Amino acid sequence: MATNETPIETYITKHQEQFLEDLKAWLRIPSISTLPEHKADVKHAAEYAIGQLQRIGMSEATLIPTNGHPLVYSEWLKAPGKPTLLIYGHYDVQPVDPIELWESAPFDPTIRNGNIYARGSSDDKGQVMVIFKALETLMAVNDTLPINIKVLLEGEEEAGGESIAHYITTTPERLGCDAAFICDTHMPAADMPALITGLRGIIYTEVEVQGATQDLHSGSYGGVAPNPLHSLAIIISRLKDEDGHIHIPGLYDKVRKPHPQEQEFWEKDPLHIKEAYLREMGVNQLSGELEYPPLERTGGRPTLEVHGISGGFVGEGAKTVIPAVAKAKISLRLPPDLKSQEVFTLFEKTVHEVAPAGVTVNVINVHGGEGIIVSPDSAPIQAASAALAEVYGKPPVFLREGGSIPIAALFDAVLHVPVVLMGFGLPDDNLHAPNEKYALSQFFNGIRTVASFVQKLAQK
Numbered sequence: 001m002a003t004n005e006t007p008i009e010t011y012i013t014k015h016q017e018q019f020l021e022d023l024k025a026w027l028r029i030p031s032i033s034t035l036p037e038h039k040a041d042v043k044h045a046a047e048y049a050i051g052q053l054q055r056i057g058m059s060e061a062t063l064i065p066t067n068g069h070p071l072v073y074s075e076w077l078k079a080p081g082k083p084t085l086l087i088y089g090h091y092d093v094q095p096v097d098p099i100e101l102w103e104s105a106p107f108d109p110t111i112r113n114g115n116i117y118a119r120g121s122s123d124d125k126g127q128v129m130v131i132f133k134a135l136e137t138l139m140a141v142n143d144t145l146p147i148n149i150k151v152l153l154e155g156e157e158e159a160g161g162e163s164i165a166h167y168i169t170t171t172p173e174r175l176g177c178d179a180a181f182i183c184d185t186h187m188p189a190a191d192m193p194a195l196i197t198g199l200r201g202i203i204y205t206e207v208e209v210q211g212a213t214q215d216l217h218s219g220s221y222g223g224v225a226p227n228p229l230h231s232l233a234i235i236i237s238r239l240k241d242e243d244g245h246i247h248i249p250g251l252y253d254k255v256r257k258p259h260p261q262e263q264e265f266w267e268k269d270p271l272h273i274k275e276a277y278l279r280e281m282g283v284n285q286l287s288g289e290l291e292y293p294p295l296e297r298t299g300g301r302p303t304l305e306v307h308g309i310s311g312g313f314v315g316e317g318a319k320t321v322i323p324a325v326a327k328a329k330i331s332l333r334l335p336p337d338l339k340s341q342e343v344f345t346l347f348e349k350t351v352h353e354v355a356p357a358g359v360t361v362n363v364i365n366v367h368g369g370e371g372i373i374v375s376p377d378s379a380p381i382q383a384a385s386a387a388l389a390e391v392y393g394k395p396p397v398f399l400r401e402g403g404s405i406p407i408a409a410l411f412d413a414v415l416h417v418p419v420v421l422m423g424f425g426l427p428d429d430n431l432h433a434p435n436e437k438y439a440l441s442q443f444f445n446g447i448r449t450v451a452s453f454v455q456k457l458a459q460k
Helices: 007-014 016-027 036-056 125-142 162-170 228-239 260-268 273-281 294-299 340-354 379-392 406-415 440-458
Strands: 060-064 071-076 084-090 110-112 115-117 148-154 179-182 194-199 201-210 303-311 325-334 360-369 397-401 419-421 437-439
Touching (some): 036 071, 084 406, 125 148, 125 440, 179 406, 194 379, 201 228, 228 303, 228 340, 260 294, 340 360, 360 406
Parallel strands (some): 179 419
Antiparallel strands (some): 201 325, 201 360
């Protein structure tokens, strides 16, 4: 990391404790967007973001009502002739279950081993706070910002993002910009800066299997009654085999072959991703399509995962019931050439075709989003690359990430601007899991990097 005592560095060093306290206060708000009982908390988190933006000195900072949780919009447009950067983030968080696996309370941010532990610390409040504090630093030191800034935050990223999608598609003129910046990704390691050049899309579904009109006694009806749980297991086993191959006709038809350089990178695995995955997961063998290297499996191939199954009796003791209904939550991650609605149609058709006789099946499209490929040659990407190299002492690697940020594809499709995907999370941050964390070194290096990025973008 660069150690020159510039006014920027002096300000960051002097205000480290205050930066952390501001982050802790945001993390204490349980803004779980998928749980109705936390609706007021989600709004409180949005209002907290407004306060941070006002503290920076943004010209406008306001809540935008939606049919769901509010959007946060802010702008500072006092740099005529300079680029305009649209910054995106989200202030909602995932549920905390299973609560018993947390070593400290999920909404009581706790620092240990150089990390801050709390739900939302890495996804995405900690990363958004990086941006807030970078802008605050630039404004405090220079009494101005070097470029024009627009900020758009949502409170439904973990719940499908319908409100922000509607806002972007209906008011694109308000969001006019020269580049979009999303700080919601990770680096392979704390000493290995990265820029993301690809994200997968997603469909998230619920498959419901109905048998009899009511639960049945297995002694009286076992052998003649359809069992929705068993039928669901059969459906799942027919959708994906033990080798990770997905059996949905037409799914692989549009999967684009990677560029030879990217294929060579995946095959050589200079980042030792395989070993890292084994270590992080605590397993002795990777699953999935073994004929493809790990980086290709997580970034360039479709995947299908079962996230939960419910039905029947799951309490203590025994109850010999054949359930009337069983449900499974199933998602597919999709390389950029696979469109979510097209894949859902294929998925729904296949589920009905492979379902056993005697049950009724309903497939619900909970939400979906598209993937994206980003060119590394644009001026904003080059500015981000130079900023990472300045702070981390080495140029970043360019990677595809297996996760989905549907807003990135939406910015690309509607605003037609380069999308910078630069985040400071780490692979072991436990996103969506107990004991989510954010490395303090990444938090502060992220502030330095974003401040440098904004300054370098002004020179492009």
